[in-house]
Amino acid sequence: MTWDYSDMGKWSWKKHPRGAVIPKAGTAHDYKTGGWRSQRPILDKEKCINCFFCFIYCPDTAIIVKDEDMKGFDLKHCKGCGICAHECPKDAITMVDEIKAKQQDESASA
Numbered sequence: 001m002t003w004d005y006s007d008m009g010k011w012s013w014k015k016h017p018r019g020a021v022i023p024k025a026g027t028a029h030d031y032k033t034g035g036w037r038s039q040r041p042i043l044d045k046e047k048c049i050n051c052f053f054c055f056i057y058c059p060d061t062a063i064i065v066k067d068e069d070m071k072g073f074d075l076k077h078c079k080g081c082g083i084c085a086h087e088c089p090k091d092a093i094t095m096v097d098e099i100k101a102k103q104q105d106e107s108a109s110a
């Protein structure tokens with residue numbers, strides 16, 4: 001069965017089928033869970049030893065690794081759960097208030 005969900009954003013609740021339906025693999029990427037975040041992870045690169053515990057534990061695959069180097073966070077998908085900070089053996093990740101972090105971003109880019 002092929003399920004056309006291309007206009008799902010316009011559906012009323014009546015059109016949604018009962019139960020959980022995952023029409024194909026990888027659709028979670030379409031959900032920008034970063035919008036839920038109230039806390040933001042901040043990386044202290046000086047402390048990071050590239051053990052990738054954060055990558056393994058992150059439930060949103062929001063840890064960016066490139067060339068075997070931990071590069072930071074995909075903030076479109078990081079929902080601020082803090083698991084990476086909890087699991088990091090070097091305390092290289094700190095969770096900060098999202099609103100304050102946004103305000104700092106805005107004043108830095110102004």
Ligand code: SF4
Pocket residue numbers: 041057058059060061062063073077078079080081082083084085
């Ligand atoms: S705070 Fe949670 S979702 Fe965000 S990068 Fe860390 S483990 Fe992943």
Ligand code: SF4
Pocket residue numbers: 043047048049050051052053054055070087088089090091092093
């Ligand atoms: S868990 Fe900590 S030390 Fe390990 S890669 Fe992530 S930030 Fe770096």
